[in-house]
Amino acid sequence: MENMEKFIFGKLTLDALPHLWYTIGATASILLMGIVFAIILTKTKLWGWLWHEWLTSTDPKKIGTMYLIFAALMFFRGLIDAGMIWIQQAMAADSTGYLSADHFQQIFTSHGDIMVFFVTMGIFFGLMNWIIPLQIGARDLAYPFVNSLGFWLTVAGGILINLFFVVGGDFANTGWLAPAPLSELEFNPGVGVDYLIWSLQLSGLGSLLAGINFIVTIIKERAPGMTLMKMPLFVWTSLCGMLLIITAFPVLTATTLLLWLDRFFGMHFFTTGFGGNQMMYFNLIWMWGHPEVYILVLPAFGLYSEIVATFSQKKIAGYTSMVIAALSITALSYLVWLHHFFTMGAGADVNSFFGIVTMLIAIPSGVQVFNWILTMYKGKVIFASPMYWFMGFVATFMLGGMTGVFMASPPADFQVHNSLFLIAHFHTMIVGVALFGSFAGITYWFPKIMGFTLNERLGKYAFWLWLIGFFVSFIPLYLLGFKGATRRLDHYAASTDWQPLYITAAIGFIIITCGILMQIYQLIVSIKERKLHLDTTGDPWNGRTLEWSTTSPPPHYNFAVIPTVSGRDPFWEMKLQGVQKGRRPGKDYPQKNYPEKEYSEKEYKDILLPKNTAMGIYISAFAFVFGFAVVWHILWLATIGLVGTIVCVIIISFDEHREYILPAAEVAQNEASIKSLVQG
Amino acid sequence: MAKWQKDKVAKTTAMKIIRFIIVLLVITSAAFATFFILKSDSTLLTHPKGVIARDEFHLMLTNVFHMLIVIVPTYILLFVVAWKYRAKNSSKLDRSQAEYDPDKSPGIFGELILWIIPSIIVASMATITWDATHDLDPYRPLKSEVKPLQIQVVALNWKWLFIYPEQGIATVNFVQFPERTPVHFSLAADGSPMNSFWIPQLSGQIYAMTGMVTPLYIMADGPGVYAGKAAEINGQGYADMVFVAKSTSQSNFDSWIVSVKQSPLQLTNNTYNELLRPSENNPTTLYSSVEEGLFNKVVLKYMHPMHPTHHMYLNHMDSHMEHKCAH
Amino acid sequence: MEENIKVEDDIKVFGFWIYLMTDLIIFAVLFACFIVLRNSTFGGPSGHELFRMSSVLIETLALLTSSFTCSLAMFEIQQKRKNMATFWFAVTFALGMVFLFIEFSEFSELMDKGANWQRSAFLSAFFTLVGTHGLHISVGLLWIIIAIFRVWLRPLSAFNVCNIFRLVLFWHFLDLVWIFIFTVVYGTGHLL
Incomplete structure (x- = not known):
């Protein structure tokens, strides 16, 4: 009987089901939200619409939107985690606060994993899905089905990381990288680490597929005339980020898989005994981990280059330098992983080598900052809200660069490693660069995505709240690091004098939360007032690159006629040719709302477009089942998941008709109706 | 310009100035606060008490x-x-029109x-x-006329065990050493994942791991009591895995050794196995004697199953360490 | 109309090359682990006590030959000779099975000796590296079966030929990885 139960349910027992106030609360709210959502969809009869228009879509624009929505949902989970961490630490001087050590550790672990894998990467995949095809003048990605699959695998990973709320068990309490041997069975017999491993396996596979897809798209699908050195910088830095993904993510996959082999089969890669080597885990995970940091920030760098050029109404200064800088950051990021554990006791030669290579990254980063400033020099800088985020970014980025030097120098790092100084440093980088960047990018491209601009005034309020909140929460953490506060403490002695600073940091968190509420309010107000801010021209910011040359939002084929590119700012040049006649030197430059180029009907051609497919969802669902079953050691279910995945892959490999033809006549008709809509 | 317009302009200018002053005040006061926090004695990193930390x-x-x-x-x-x-x-300003140069x-x-x-x-x-x-480099011995004091450190779940091989005593969560004397810590762990040993006012941290020995040299400027911590997460009892490091004059240290020798507790194989069990928030404990070769046994048991030849490894390891130190 | 199908130009082949590179990185990690843990036998048996070179040589020979027959199959597909292509794929499949069988019996022999993956870090690394390759071979064999069905059921259009071409690339890739395994695991393991 007991064996039977073990066979059917594996390690899953009734005890594992949610029984703590916060897991029950989370389960209830998740279920409630699901029910409300389902009722709304049923009432409005939108199930079919959701399925056919969105979930099964292979249009990168729709997948991009889904990535953004998914990342936003995950952001709230990560944010609640952050709040719980801060409140616990503000309370826990000479007391245990309101969370046990174990719960507290689970919360910061999931905070880290969610924010890195699902929020920041999710937002950038969303933006890249939307913008890269438009910027390179393509109609879709190289592999539309793989794109859908990659998205749904990421979602499967995202559900798995949240699943312990509903199904129970624990999440890992090890810190976001699950460092061995703490994450080994010896110290962590529960299923938490397995949840983490399989969540990262699924979403990592999704990222890997997306990475391959974007690389092939960027290399093979560019519009005629767009040589590599004419690509917009966002495309360049995304390409660098994707190169990092395809080289770094296999390391993550392999490493976490080895950890799982240790846990499942009793192997000894990273165990304390039997010859296992725990230092190898640190090396491997950071060989992925450091490039990962640049996967998060490189697309943001390119995005800022686009924004600063557009709003300075000037071409980017030192384009070639910017490309070289991005490429050298990419290359250097492989050679610095050891700076995450100088304290492990490698020799002085090894440590100083890695320390110096780390410092070298400051050179291309500095060049980028200088070039951004030089782009504004002799420009006509419009301070729209994306520019606010840009200025905030440069200010925090330089602060982060300075504190980074503390950590790059091994002997200094011995003092600040594992302290809150480190936490403050990498939050400065990830919030200041990647998160501010994604807000800037979302504000900048929002009219392209939705067809109307966001409310500027509220956007600026949100920016100030974020910026002030950021400094109020993280400057105290730097100081706490100097006071000798180590990271991940669930409580501490009051005699350390840390509590006032922890409380200040918690106040900063409240300000940030207000900033987020302001952003939500901004979104609501903007949607309500959308008639006032309609973007009828497709070019609300006097843009420079191809995405602004099509309508907002673009038709599903992006461009009725694929443009031919002759320069680095193709759309700006198209507009420039328009004002060429009677142009006064130094006076007349393209203004926004410049009339678009008109195509005669003869120029339209048949367009090949990808069909929708639900196979990405099916494969991810089976993969999810497999992941879940492996976490709980339910072998029969794992077999079903695995076989299901393989069968689905085989079926799709026989599907030759994944595309359909949109006839030229229909394109012409569509274009005409858009035109009449805009003019009318 | 009508009067109300002028008023409005004056009002907004005044508003701008006030806003600017407020921002300036906030920034200066934040800077002052930061400065005083860094200056206060509880800020350990800015108040180093040992040569390495300084x-x-x-x-x-x-x-x-x-x-x-x-x-x-x-x-x-x-x-x-x-x-x-x-x-x-x-x-x-119309003149700046000329300065706009979008191809610059x-x-x-x-x-x-x-x-x-x-x-x-x-x-x-x-x-x-x-x-x-x-x-x-933590491997590098400190320059001093005084012979270094050897202390072996074992990170256990969740406490620090200090063994004084020359004095034949051991302590838990408390370590005492003479001032202006180099202290050579040999760090290892047992039954515990990766740990980090950190006394912020004396030196930076170094990891303590099972199956290997990492060195750390410190030297305190004068007498004092310093906070010591575990800096790498290692499970439930992580937050309470703290210890006290105390530096005293040589004579005080010697008399302390004598007093520890009076302790009724002895660190035998049995008491060590007792200690090996995970426990949180451990009080200071003093042992008057230590089983011979305990530290080496702790290190070696992760390198090789217990085997008579392990002394060979031990000698090899020691000479290897010396070799490293010599450079 | 599909006289010359230039599979090399296909965008999917390009993407598949990138995928193979990522797979190679996974193997690189496993190789690194093996090299680091090679001497961590923890008192257990070491490589040269365990490996029997004769069976490994047969394995290698089988896999190298299968790589050749796989190329022949691709050649026949380019020539539009379905029967011959099927034949060569069948030969490839048989050789792959021989390889897997020998590997499997080697593994079970080691397990019988008590040299299982729980014995030491060295054995964990060995079983994982060689086993991951074996798993890839199994996937390749499944793919070969599907390719045989594809040759019979579907026209040799660009879409299908390209799919089969990727299988051939995959098979050659596994051959290459095996050569490294042979050198690093068995070759030096036997000598050291």
Whole structure:
């Protein structure tokens, strides 16, 4: 009987089901939200619409939107985690606060994993899905089905990381990288680490597929005339980020898989005994981990280059330098992983080598900052809200660069490693660069995505709240690091004098939360007032690159006629040719709302477009089942998941008709109706 | 201009000035607060009490000054350029229309300068880093006339065990040593994942791991009591895995040793196995004697199953360590 | 109309090359682990006590030959000779099975000796590296079966030929990885 139960349910027992106030609360709210959502969809009869228009879509624009929505949902989970961490630490001087050590550790672990894998990467995949095809003048990605699959695998990973709320068990309490041997069975017999491993396996596979897809798209699908050195910088830095993904993510996959082999089969890669080597885990995970940091920030760098050029109404200064800088950051990021554990006791030669290579990254980063400033020099800088985020970014980025030097120098790092100084440093980088960047990018491209601009005034309020909140929460953490506060403490002695600073940091968190509420309010107000801010021209910011040359939002084929590119700012040049006649030197430059180029009907051609497919969802669902079953050691279910995945892959490999033809006549008709809509 | 318009302009200008003053006040007070926090005695890193920690603190300051050489002008440039070339400015003053040059680029020469400036700073920091990393290498014994005190440290779940092999005593969560005497810690762990040993006011941290020995040298300037911590997460009892480090005069230290020798507790195989069990929030414990070769046994049991030849490994390991120290 | 199908130009082949590179990185990690853990036998048996070179040589020979027959199959597909292509794929499949069978019996022999993956870090690394390759071979064999069905059921259009071409690339890739395994695991394991 007991064996039977073990066979059917594996390690899953009734005890594992949610029984703590916060897991029950989370389960209830998740279920409630699901029910409300389902009722709304049923009432409005939108199930079919959701399925056919969105979930099964292979249009990168729709997948991009889904990535953004998914990342936003995950952001709230990560944010609640952050709040719980801060409140616990503000309370826990000479007391245990309101969370046990174990719960507290689970919360910061999931905070880290969610924010890195699902929020920041999710937002950038969303933006890249939307913008890269438009910027390179393509109609879709190289592999539309793989794109859908990659998205749904990421979602499967995202559900798995949240699943312990509903199904129970624990999440890992090890810190976001699950460092061995703490994450080994010896110290962590529960299923938490397995949840983490399989969540990262699924979403990592999704990222890997997306990475391959974007690389092939960027290399093979560019519009005629767009040589590599004419690509917009966002495309360049995304390409660098994707190169990092395809080289770094296999390391993550392999490493976490080895950890799982240790846990499942009793192997000894990273165990304390039997010859296992725990230092190898640190090396491997950071060989992925450091490039990962640049996967998060490189697309943001390119995005800022686009924004600063557009709003300075000037071409980017030192384009070639910017490309070289991005490429050298990419290359250097492989050679610095050891700076995450100088304290492990490698020799002085090894440590100083890695320390110096780390410092070298400051050179291309500095060049980028200088070039951004030089782009504004002799420009006509419009301070729209994306520019606010840009200025905030440069200010925090330089602060982060300075504190980074503390950590790059091994002997200094011995003092600040594992302290809150480190936490403050990498939050400065990830919030200041990647998160501010994604807000800037979302504000900048929002009219392209939705067809109307966001409310500027509220956007600026949100920016100030974020910026002030950021400094109020993280400057105290730097100081706490100097006071000798180590990271991940669930409580501490009051005699350390840390509590006032922890409380200040918690106040900063409240300000940030207000900033987020302001952003939500901004979104609501903007949607309500959308008639006032309609973007009828497709070019609300006097843009420079191809995405602004099509309508907002673009038709599903992006461009009725694929443009031919002759320069680095193709759309700006198209507009420039328009004002060429009677142009006064130094006076007349393209203004926004410049009339678009008109195509005669003869120029339209048949367009090949990808069909929708639900196979990405099916494969991810089976993969999810497999992941879940492996976490709980339910072998029969794992077999079903695995076989299901393989069968689905085989079926799709026989599907030759994944595309359909949109006839030229229909394109012409569509274009005409858009035109009449805009003019009318 | 009508009077109400003038009033409005005056009002907004006044508002702007007030806003500017408020922002300035907030920033200055925040800067002052930061300064006083860094100055207060509870800020451990800015109050080093040992030679290593002091050198590390000075290295931090050197690096910050290097960075400030670039960062301060860049900050100023960023805001000045952004202010000067703002679009509102160019519409207000007609003369700045001419300054708008959308094709302006620094040119190859300018670009080169952009690469060279940070390269010089980084080159300078790199040489400092190379030297400092070698000078402050934890493997490197400290220069001193006094013979170093040997202390073996074992990280257990969740407490620190200190063994004094020469004195034949052991302590838990408390370590005492004479001032102005180099202390050579040999760090290892048992039954515990990766740990980090850190006494912020005396030196930076080094990991303590199972199956291997990492060294750390410290030397306190004078008598004092310092907080010691575990800096790497290692499970439930992580937050309470703290210890007290105390430096005293040599005579006080000697009398302390004598007093510990009176302790009724002895660290035998049995009491050690007792200690090995995970426990949280452990009080200071003093042992008057230690089983011979306990530390080596702790290290070796993760390297090889218990086997008579393990002494060979031990000798090899010791000579290896000496070899490293010699360099 | 599909006289010359230039599979090399296909965008999917390009993407598949990138995928193979990522797979190679996974193997690189496993190789690194093996090299680091090679001497961590923890008192258990070491490589040269365990490996029998004769069976490994047969394995290698089988896999190298299968790589050749796989190329022949691709050649026949380019020539539009379905029967011959099927034949060569069948031969490839048989050789792959021989390889897997020998590997499997080697593994079970080691397990019988008590040299299982729980014995030491060295054996964990060995079983994982060689086993991951074996798993890839199994996937390749499944793919070969599907390719045989594809040759019979579907026209040799660009879409299908390209799919089969990727299988051939995959098979050659596994051959290459095996050569490294042979050198690093068995070759030096036997000598050291």
